[in-house]
Amino acid sequence: MDTTKTPAANATEADAPVDLEKTEVTQPAEADSVPADAAPEDEAFADDGDEDEAEVGQPGHVGSAAFAIIAAGLGVVALSGSWVAGIVSERASIAARLELSQAADANAQIAAQFVDPWHTTAMVNGVFSALALIIATFVLALPAFSTPERILPTWVRSVSWAGIGLGALGVLLFVLMYFDLLLAIPKAAG
DSSP states (O other), X not given: OOOOOOOOTTOOGGXXXXXXXXXXXXXXXXXXXXXXXXXXXXXXXXXXXXXXXXXXXXXXXXXXHHHHHHHHHHHHHHHHOOHHHHHHHHHHHHHHHHHOOTTOOXXXXXXXXXXXXXHHHHHHXXXXXXHHHHHHHHHHHHHHHSOTTOOOOHHHHHHHHHHHHHHHHHHHHHHHHHTTOSSOXXXXXX
């Protein structure tokens, strides 16, 4: 039985008999140039998995960076003074003056107008310094308690160390101010 077809008189090349053994199979040009947004579903899901693995492998350091900056800022505020320290100091001064009687001696007046506000300012700045020290230490210690691969960026560690330095200096100044080791309390003469 003969399965070959004879071409018609007005047939095109596509209708011509084809030798299957010698014919090369070619892909249409459209299949090679698939637009990026028309990717098959399997490839789209594979790309999403790679991004998830990258996010898990590279933890974000936004929180650590923010806390490091906050710690350094608190250290600067503790050393330079803050609005809160000024308000609390004025309040302590007014409260001490109200407790004074008209017959109070000069040393009691000095204590009311100078020593109490001085100690109150030292206390507020000491609180800011202690917060800076605690937060900066927490930022530096955080990777030790998380995954071993987690390493903070260099600038975050640097800012945290600056926060520790400023906080420690602030705590030292707090001790010197509060216990009157930095400046002696003025005394009235005789």
